[in-house]
Amino acid sequence: MNPVTGTTIPHILLLEDDRAHQDLVLRAFRDDPEQFRLSVAGTIKKAREIIDSDTPDLIIADWILPDGKGIEILPRRDGMVLIPLVLMTSFGDEHLAVEMMKSGALDYVVKSATSFKELPNIARRAIRDWNNIRERRKAEDAAREYEKRLGDIIGFLPDAVLAIDTEGRVIAWNNAIEQMTGVAAKEMLGKGDHEYSIPFYGERRPLLIDLVLTENSGAEKKYEYIQHDGEKITSEAYVPSIFSGKGAYLWGTASPLYDSTGNLIGAIEVIRDITERKRTELELVSAQQQLKEAHHLAHIGTWEWVTKNDTVTWSEELYDITGR
Secondary structure, X not given: OOOOOOOOOOEEEEEXXXXXXXXXXXXXHHHOOOOOEEEEEOOXXXXXXXXXXXXXXXXXXXXEEOOEEHHHHOOEEOOEEOOOEEEEXXXXXXXXXXXXXXXXXXXXXXXXXXXHHHHXXXXXXXXXXXXXXXXXXXXXXXXXXXXXXXXXXXXXXXXXXXXXXXXOXXXXXXXXXXXXXXXXXXXHOOOOOOHHHHHHHOOOOOOHHHHHHOOOOOHHHHOOOXXXXXXXXXXXXXXXXXXXXXXXXXXXXXXXXXXXXXXXEEEEEEEEEOHHHHHHHHHHHHHHXXXXXXXXXXXXXXXXXXXXXXXXXXXXXXXXHHOO
């Protein structure tokens, strides 16, 4: 710990078997205004002993060593590099540079008096880049874990559920929506470009869920009405192609998806089959219209009393009968 700034002093492991090059590197770090803590090893075996006892923040290694190549020092877990590595080589060969970077090195340096002097700056940049990579990995891991938990939660909900990320890729497609559309989750997860609308409408087009992420998505024009309630959006539509072409009246509500830290990560839409309710409503409207026509033909007057607001409404026939 630096007693002046209160920050941790970076620990650099130098893996270099050439004593003259060791001295040049050590001098460059010693002359730098920032404090560094350096450990030096001349072989991969010795370097591994240092890593086991005092894990460095960065490894700077020669490409060719007495007991192997510098890239072999990289500790990995599940194929992931655990410590950033900068490789040094005496040969400025483009193919060699590509091989180094593909092998997992964060950067490489062609040895020269100038590059040795620049190593403290290269080390700072490498550590900064590595920290950014680690933060990005953590965010990606957290996002994957959230998507997994989300999938587990909504998987067996009775209503059909669709969720997309901020790029419009499907991250959830539960059992109920599989049954509704006939499309399995494995065929839909990860798909973008409005792929999720094809099972409903036979074409790529915005759905209610797209309105949550983009106001000018064009979805507004596709629905008879859209109701906004804060961040939640609700609508109804008849979709003839679902349930193997039987069709159904669907009610949908869409809202934003946030992660545990409050960051917007996508949107979710819950879709419910309301066909029976809709048919009952249509039958009721039809029955009321038929009754009204029957009263008109039979010259039967009717009135309606709404107790909630204590209002009475007369039919036209009742006005005719009473002469009022």
